[in-house]
Amino acid sequence: MFRLAFAALLALSACIPAPPDVSRFIEPALSATGDQVVDLTRPEICQARDETPAVIETVVQSRQDAGGYQTETVQRIVADREEIWFDTPCRDSWTPAFIASVQRALIVRQLMNGPADGVMDRRTRSAIRVFQRDEGINSDVLSIAAGKRLGLIVYDRDEALAK
Template sequence: MRHGPLICGLLLLAGCGLGRPDVTRLDEASIGAADGPPQAPPGTCWSRDETPAIIETVTEETGRQIQRIVVERREVWFETVCEGAMPPDFIASIQRALAARGLYRGPADGEANAGTRAAIRAFQAPLGLNSSVLSLVAAQELGLAPKAAPA
């Protein structure tokens, strides 16, 4: 059964199941379909990142304005940490790891606040991901998830 742990895993920093009203929930628009991409292996958890197209308006010599797509819309599926509801101590570990890298300035209180989500987004940006949902690759880079053994 993938859906219960999957939803909680995708809501990693949303405090899924914690029942704490002071914890900010993730923007659910950034969370993809519950089953992940078609090729997703069973038992894995996924989210998706959508980057909108960039369109520019150009004025031709005749004075007519046209619009053209500069960067195509992009949808990227990424694997997430999938261990059910992440307890506050795991979120605090994320906060400490991000603070050590100069990305998070708040207390390591285990609350998924806006600062935590912004720090996750900033950490993942160089990895090509514009999401506040912690990817498995980012968790591995932070030393919070085991890396897969080479094939």
């Protein structure tokens, strides 16, 4: 009896259509924003964290002594690892249409090749990183400041008047 009921349940579950693959649209939004924190004093603004790795210089020196050549390798930290926080569009803003707008803005600036497909992929993230390096942000998460420079995020009135 149990086997018959289990077989019937298994057969019926095969008839239920699989849900549509929406991960193409959900995952880009999550990967586009990385670790995100909402500032409770400004709930419409989220903040992202990024870490810049330490820069290490390796110097190999050779010197000759009575026994032949001696090689010595020395490493030193040129720049420390740095954690940065910056304002970024919140996850609900990262729709396929917004991602396509970001892509079109980057394509126009010749920072990436088309098409603008609305998917946050490696080429889009790389282009975002290149674009916002001028702002001192070495991240593939779009900052609010970079979004404003791209013409995708509206300046508030006080900000516009100050410019």
